[in-house]
Amino acid sequence: MQITSPAQQTLPEESLAARAMQEIRRMIFAGELPGGTVVQDRKLAEQLGLSRTPVREALGRLAGEGYLRRDKRILTVQSVSFEDVMEILATRRLIEAETARLAAGRMTARRLADLRAAIEGMVDPREVSHDRHWTVDDLVHLSIAEASGNRM
Structure with missing residues (x-):
């Protein structure tokens, strides 16, 4: 029970x-x-x-x-093979380029400044933890996706 x-x-x-x-x-x-x-x-x-x-x-x-x-x-x-990863990366490369193009003119100056500060804060690899790396990675990619205006 x-x-x-x-x-x-x-x-x-x-x-x-x-x-x-x-x-x-x-x-x-x-x-x-x-x-x-x-x-x-x-x-x-x-x-x-x-x-x-x-x-x-x-x-x-x-x-x-x-x-x-x-x-x-x-x-x-489900297991993910090396071939699966390569196919995903090839598709992602195409999608992300278009998403970045769409986002380029739509991102606010404030968001760009936040992204720049987050990326510049990782210049010294000794100061970058695994969690920080993925937090900044998420911030960059999700910001671009959001600014693109494409809900998908």
Whole structure:
């Protein structure tokens, strides 16, 4: 029997599924669920402190997005090959160039100054932690994406 906290009991099933999806996706990205790992809804539900229903919903969505592969009743984390990465990078190179072109005239002076300061703050590699690197990377890429005006 799964026991849920009062806070969890008040959340709609959709919110619980979204929370489960976000956490499972994070686990995949962090390597806590590496490619080839068999995923079991019961274990994940217990680990996340949720009932199996929102976890099953999240797993179905993640399978639909290609993060998980279903073989009959068994779900596994999708592995990413070297070839997959090369194809993704080739596609990304094309998309990012167009996105940067769209964003060029739309980004505010304030945002440009923030980006410049963040990048210049990483000139000395001894001062750049792994977290800082990825925070600045996210800032740059998300700023360009946002300024492009393309919701996708």
